[in-house]
Amino acid sequence: MDAPGITALMSTLSSARLLELQERANAVRQGIIRALASAGSGHSAGSLDMADVFTALYGHVLRHDPAHPEMANRDRLLLSCGHIAPVRYSAMAMFGYFPESELLTLRKFGSRLQGHPERVSLPSVESTSGPLGEGLAQGVGMAQAAKMDAADWRVYVVTSDAEHQCGLHWEAVMTAAKFKLNNLICIIDRNFIQIDGSTEEIMPLEPLADKYRAFNWNVLECDGHDIAAIIETLEQAKAKTDMPTVIIARTIPGKGVSYMEDDYTWHGKPPNKEQAEVALRELSAERERILAHA
Amino acid sequence: MPSNVIDRAASEMHLVDYRTSVQQLPTRNGFGEGLIEAGNRDANVLAICADLAESTRMEGFKKAHPAQYLEIGVAEQMLVAMAGGLAAAGKIPWIASYAMFNPGRSWEQVRTIMALNETNVKIAGAHAGVSVGPDGATHQAIEDIAIMRVIPKMFVVVPCDSVQTKKATLALSATFGPTYLRFAREKSAIITTEETPFEIGKAQIFREGNDVAIVACGILVYNALLAADELSREDGIECRVVNNHTVKPMDTAAVVDAAKHCGAVVTVEEHQTHAGMGSRVAEILVQHHPVPMEFIGVNDRFGQSGDPVELIEYYGMGSTAIKEAVRRAYKRKGKT
Numbered sequence: 001m002d003a004p005g006i007t008a009l010m011s012t013l014s015s016a017r018l019l020e021l022q023e024r025a026n027a028v029r030q031g032i033i034r035a036l037a038s039a040g041s042g043h044s045a046g047s048l049d050m051a052d053v054f055t056a057l058y059g060h061v062l063r064h065d066p067a068h069p070e071m072a073n074r075d076r077l078l079l080s081c082g083h084i085a086p087v088r089y090s091a092m093a094m095f096g097y098f099p100e101s102e103l104l105t106l107r108k109f110g111s112r113l114q115g116h117p118e119r120v121s122l123p124s125v126e127s128t129s130g131p132l133g134e135g136l137a138q139g140v141g142m143a144q145a146a147k148m149d150a151a152d153w154r155v156y157v158v159t160s161d162a163e164h165q166c167g168l169h170w171e172a173v174m175t176a177a178k179f180k181l182n183n184l185i186c187i188i189d190r191n192f193i194q195i196d197g198s199t200e201e202i203m204p205l206e207p208l209a210d211k212y213r214a215f216n217w218n219v220l221e222c223d224g225h226d227i228a229a230i231i232e233t234l235e236q237a238k239a240k241t242d243m244p245t246v247i248i249a250r251t252i253p254g255k256g257v258s259y260m261e262d263d264y265t266w267h268g269k270p271p272n273k274e275q276a277e278v279a280l281r282e283l284s285a286e287r288e289r290i291l292a293h294a
Numbered sequence: 295m296p297s298n299v300i301d302r303a304a305s306e307m308h309l310v311d312y313r314t315s316v317q318q319l320p321t322r323n324g325f326g327e328g329l330i331e332a333g334n335r336d337a338n339v340l341a342i343c344a345d346l347a348e349s350t351r352m353e354g355f356k357k358a359h360p361a362q363y364l365e366i367g368v369a370e371q372m373l374v375a376m377a378g379g380l381a382a383a384g385k386i387p388w389i390a391s392y393a394m395f396n397p398g399r400s401w402e403q404v405r406t407i408m409a410l411n412e413t414n415v416k417i418a419g420a421h422a423g424v425s426v427g428p429d430g431a432t433h434q435a436i437e438d439i440a441i442m443r444v445i446p447k448m449f450v451v452v453p454c455d456s457v458q459t460k461k462a463t464l465a466l467s468a469t470f471g472p473t474y475l476r477f478a479r480e481k482s483a484i485i486t487t488e489e490t491p492f493e494i495g496k497a498q499i500f501r502e503g504n505d506v507a508i509v510a511c512g513i514l515v516y517n518a519l520l521a522a523d524e525l526s527r528e529d530g531i532e533c534r535v536v537n538n539h540t541v542k543p544m545d546t547a548a549v550v551d552a553a554k555h556c557g558a559v560v561t562v563e564e565h566q567t568h569a570g571m572g573s574r575v576a577e578i579l580v581q582h583h584p585v586p587m588e589f590i591g592v593n594d595r596f597g598q599s600g601d602p603v604e605l606i607e608y609y610g611m612g613s614t615a616i617k618e619a620v621r622r623a624y625k626r627k628g629k630t
Contacts (some may be wrong), residue, residue, distance in 0.1 A: 076383075119382075120412050127382065128411035131402055134375050138407060141379020141387075144364070148385070171372035178366075261482070 006250040025055040026287045031090030037276035039107035045253035045266040046084040054091035056230040066096035069124035080135020081160035082116035133166025143184040162194035176244040177216040184244040193264035224249030303502040308489035321477035324456030326351030328463025335360040340387040350390035350420040370396040377415040378407035393419030395436035401578035408472035416473045419624035423564035424597035424605040434597035438571035442474040444543045449473040450542040454515035461492040480602045482513035497548035503532030510562035521616035551584045558623040560588045586626035588619035
């Protein structure tokens with residue numbers, strides 16, 4: 001693993017900016033809870049645990065413009081594990097793509113916020129996803145198109161760890177290496193859970209980093225809840241010139257809501273009204289702690 | 295013998311004189327030629343291949359447009375998904391494998407990434423039908439029309455010869471939307487010419503007649519024409535022969551008109567009779583103008599190794615079987 005160190009980053013990310021992003025991530029989590037409680041169905045654990053990564057992406061790393069969501073040279077962000085759509089929708093709302101109130105339409109008839117993302121109803125989600133193992137493959141196609149057109153936009157693909165059990169994902173890993181897609185960054189939500197339990201019990205993925213190295217990828221790892229580390233790692237990935245990069249982001253499923261953390265049974269269910277209130281109280285208290293540092 | 299009426303339909307369609315002699319070339323050759331020309335017309339047209347460049351006839355494109363050609367190995371789900379990404383970024387990717395593997399292996403990716411996601415990906419399904427021959431049942435796609443025509447927004451086109459396959463390749467390249475073009479391995483009769491019109495979604499009357507309509511697609515259109523001529527000589531039964539090359543969106547008006555004009559319909563396709571082109575014709579006619587129907591195709595069986603012509607005959611798709619089906623349909627007219 002190449003690791004130039006975190007010092008370069010710290011010069012670009014002030015502590016005030018970092019606190020601002022942490023506050024945004026907290027808002028993203030609150031939006032997730034409200035959306036899921038309103039929907040009455042959906043996936044809590046993964047949505048909550050990717051809030052910091054999505055905040056880092058939309059808040060600092062991506063080239064994007066909510067006012068012009070289809071601008072030609074935007075970076076493409078694909079969510080391969082479409083079931084954690086609430087984190088993407090909530091982040092998009094917090095960063096100006098649509099009003100926060102629209103989050104309450106999640107999974108409801110006529111909503112742009114489909115249970116799994118659909119590009120036709122909401123173009124800025126870039127791909128229609130949910131069937132697992134397909135996002136990186138589409139990202140490979142987009143990154144290759146950028147290469148063919150000598151365009152400088154990048155492709156970021158967020159994947160779950162469990163979808164590494166799909167064969168198509170590895171076809172994509174192989175293809176990305178063949179075409180030396182250094183404009184492609186895959187981020188793994190390494191939370192070690194899936195619907196039926198622990199990933200390592202259901203179908204072991206380890207040694208995951210070694211698998212990617214063997215497929216000729218640049219492999220980076222980070223704490224998926226440390227926004228400074230996430231940004232620093234993404235910057236390292238962008239500097240790679242000859243191969244695609246995977247970032248294994250270690251996360252705690254249900255992060256931010258005490259009764260959900262590290263409990264796989266929250267993979268695929270929403271909080272009810274009372275549970276949502278508890279979660280929002282906890283998250284509000286956390287927000288106070290963040291603001292106290294500001 | 296052919297009457298003036300019959301000749302007029304063939305003449306209007308600028309068909310070759312298929313009754314005397316025909317040139318034989320595989321429909322896949324027409325795809326190869328059309329693809330090169332599509333690449334000339336638009337630099338966004340790409341070809342992506344899954345280790346079958348020669349047999350799917352992408353090889354010519356690879357030589358003519360090396361910068362627009364990608365090879366990804368034996369990975370048909372990847373073929374669809376990567377093409378979806380390329381198309382989302384403005385490319386027009388043609389992806390080719392045997393129909394059995396794409397869309398056979400890749401159906402869910404086709405549905406989600408091409409159709410639900412509305413991407414401009416073009417599938418070339420090569421080696422369709424039992425006429426693949428010696429490779430046997432594993433490589434003979436005879437369910438592909440069914441699994442493609444059931445998907446919303448999908449174009450499904452099955453041209454009748456290599457000349458028409460070239461035109462279909464060019465027409466589909468210039469039409470936005472997810473597309474399935476089906477063609478075959480073996481040499482087959484060329485019955486159309488450069489002058490023969492081609493329009494996606496517009497069926498063509500290749501022979502006129504009042505007694506029974508034969509609605510066919512793919513390389514068996516030629517068998518249908520042969521059967522029609524023999525029926526005229528042997529029984530005095532005059533058939534309208536419709537080249538129904540676009541299975542989806544099907545030319546409803548042409549199908550209903552054939553049923554109204556003739557009062558009985560026989561469908562002909564190199565595919566399972568269940569859920570294929572003929573089934574779509576039946577769906578239309580049951581709703582709009584029910585008439586006696588017979589179905590020529592593979593009847594709920596798998597293929598096997600053999601000589602292509604031998605297999606077409608064995609599975610009941612030769613001109614003799616078509617004639618028998620027409621006679622049955624003719625007898626049923628007015629009795630239902």
